[in-house]
Amino acid sequence: MTALLDLQGVTAGYGPVQALFGVDLHLSDGEVVALMGRNGMGKTTTIRTIMRLLPLTGGTIFFDGRDMARLPAHRAARAGLGLVPEGRRCFAPLTVAENLSVAQRPGDWTLARVCDLFPRLGERMGQAARTLSGGEQQMLAIGRALLTNPRLLILDEATEGLAPVVRQEIWAAIRALKGQGMSILLVDKSLAELRAVADRAVILERGASVWSGRMARLDDDTAERLLGV
Numbered sequence: 001m002t003a004l005l006d007l008q009g010v011t012a013g014y015g016p017v018q019a020l021f022g023v024d025l026h027l028s029d030g031e032v033v034a035l036m037g038r039n040g041m042g043k044t045t046t047i048r049t050i051m052r053l054l055p056l057t058g059g060t061i062f063f064d065g066r067d068m069a070r071l072p073a074h075r076a077a078r079a080g081l082g083l084v085p086e087g088r089r090c091f092a093p094l095t096v097a098e099n100l101s102v103a104q105r106p107g108d109w110t111l112a113r114v115c116d117l118f119p120r121l122g123e124r125m126g127q128a129a130r131t132l133s134g135g136e137q138q139m140l141a142i143g144r145a146l147l148t149n150p151r152l153l154i155l156d157e158a159t160e161g162l163a164p165v166v167r168q169e170i171w172a173a174i175r176a177l178k179g180q181g182m183s184i185l186l187v188d189k190s191l192a193e194l195r196a197v198a199d200r201a202v203i204l205e206r207g208a209s210v211w212s213g214r215m216a217r218l219d220d221d222t223a224e225r226l227l228g229v
Contacts, residue, residue: 009059012049037204052076082150092130107149114143135166
């Protein structure tokens, strides 16, 4: 099966400091892949490199058959990459409606469809983003990414720091998106939830891919050794 996203031997870093030492990852259309690893192992750096927020120093990144190596970040987004960044990063002074409309591009995802996925957003359209709870801001960040009508949705720690009940709402939305055929690259610390939604996993250690395969093949011993869970 042809990969929608294909990384081979990716290296990258922050100035002179190398952070990725060979990341291999592929994701097919309609697939959910978990990008896993302990803290500091390169997950967010990998996402930033995919999104062209960091320069690629080695290897290749192809998205939908297109070489992404030299694209600037705004063109990567227009190519169909939708990012929900760690920490949400909503536009605090803008209303919910303004946060959503600023990102909207033509496609199947509309404001009404986002509100169907997250009814709370529909109830808070006139509120400033800074007045929302952390969970509501996360819903807003996901809705904003969906309104770019991406081919691939990338979620970096989408449930981190949220109350358990809100975490479950976010996971329910991710499962719904999977059921609708959305391609998703997902970073999260909850192995139990990842097992329930991801088709495959890639595990990083010290900035390199050290394990990949079907989620069902990730046994407890491997999880303990590479993830500490």
